[in-house]
Amino acid sequence: MPHFTDGLYDSQTVLITGGATGIGFAMARAFGLHGAQVVLASRNAERLSAAAGRLTALGIENDTVVCDVRDEAAVKAAVARTVSRFGTIDVLVNNAAANFWSPAETMSSRSFRTVVEIDLFGTFHTTRAVVPHMIEQRRGVILNVAITDPQRGLPSFAHAAAAKSGVLALTTTWAAEWGRYGIRVNALGPGPTVTENAVGGMAAGRPDHPPSFELQRRRTPLRRLATPEDSASAALFLCSDAAEFITGVNLPVDGGISLPTPSGDLNPDRAAATPRQHQETTKSE
Ligand code: NAP
Numbered sequence: 704m705p706h707f708t709d710g711l712y713d714s715q716t717v718l719i720t721g722g723a724t725g726i727g728f729a730m731a732r733a734f735g736l737h738g739a740q741v742v743l744a745s746r747n748a749e750r751l752s753a754a755a756g757r758l759t760a761l762g763i764e765n766d767t768v769v770c771d772v773r774d775e776a777a778v779k780a781a782v783a784r785t786v787s788r789f790g791t792i793d794v795l796v797n798n799a800a801a802n803f804w805s806p807a808e809t810m811s812s813r814s815f816r817t818v819v820e821i822d823l824f825g826t827f828h829t830t831r832a833v834v835p836h837m838i839e840q841r842r843g844v845i846l847n848v849a850i851t852d853p854q855r856g857l858p859s860f861a862h863a864a865a866a867k868s869g870v871l872a873l874t875t876t877w878a879a880e881w882g883r884y885g886i887r888v889n890a891l892g893p894g895p896t897v898t899e900n901a902v903g904g905m906a907a908g909r910p911d912h913p914p915s916f917e918l919q920r921r922r923t924p925l926r927r928l929a930t931p932e933d934s935a936s937a938a939l940f941l942c943s944d945a946a947e948f949i950t951g952v953n954l955p956v957d958g959g960i961s962l963p964t965p966s967g968d969l970n971p972d973r974a975a976a977t978p979r980q981h982q983e984t985t986k987s988e
Pocket residue numbers: 720721722723724725726727744745746747748750770771772773797798799800801802821825848849850851892893894895896897898899900901
């Protein structure tokens with residue numbers, strides 16, 4: 704990731720929930736390669752240990768803590784351990800989330816509650832535990848990994864739409880409340896990103912609806928899917944001093960797929976056509 708200077712995050716501590724996999728891990732690696740010490744917090748000890756090994760092999764100082772973000776006491780303990788080891792938390796990335804395909808009319812309240820508790824309450828618990836330290840040090844950055852635009856609706860993911868809408872409401876509310884302490888709060892919305900769990904989540908329980916990543920790619924004006932590194936680059940920018948006057952925003956990192964009038968074309972033949980062929984195609988439609 705050659706876009707930023709190496710020491711951008713020198714001596715800073717970055718806590719990332721769900722940092723052992725997917726987008727969270729790409730962020731951990733990116734912050735670490737730019738000088739930060741990173742702490743990963745999630746539930747699965749084996750995945751944490753594997754991620755820690757990969758970071759250590761890259762020379763990145765790191766720590767891991769097994770923690771379910773739904774458990775407020777466990778989150779407080781994880782934050783206390785981080786502050787005790789590194790003395791501070793400069794950046795908090797609320798990235799932990801769960802998701803699975805479920806039509807709204809058959810979604811159980813248990814499913815709905817589970818996703819809301821992880822995505823929304825988890826973000827609340829972690830931020831609530833970290834913010835007193837940031838207020839005390841009179842600075843800090845919080846980044847919430849959300850979605851681009853829940854107002855458009857997220858069919859078959861009502862639980863995530865509700866939870867991430869709440870996360871975006873917290874983003875603007877916290878930004879307004881904590882700016883006076885020098886704390887910035889932003890969000891970013893990844894476009895469809897091929898991570899192991901995202902593919903599983905989109906496919907699980909829907910034999911008649913195969914994963915729609917190819918359709919998403921064709922609908923994206925920039926004509927590719929997002930990578931975890933796209934979100935990591937955006938995180939490096941938003942959490943750095945280069946963004947010191949930016950707070951309360953939700954930055955789409957999605958190649959334009961959430962634009963009100965997507966220019967993506969569902970017909971790949973037409974997309975590849977020369978201008979003349981394109982004209983003829985348009986006329987004959
Ligand atoms: P992912 O690899 O599944 O990342 C989610 C992480 O959250 C996992 O490491 C998981 O680890 C952790 N987690 C889940 N439940 C947890 C809990 N109760 N407590 C603590 N940690 C928990 O998926 P991803 O695709 O990288 O997603 C990362 C973020 O991007 C999420 O916020 C997601 O909503 C957002 N996003 C993704 C896409 C996409 O297309 N991939 C699009 C829009 C937004 P454990 O299971 O070990 O706990």
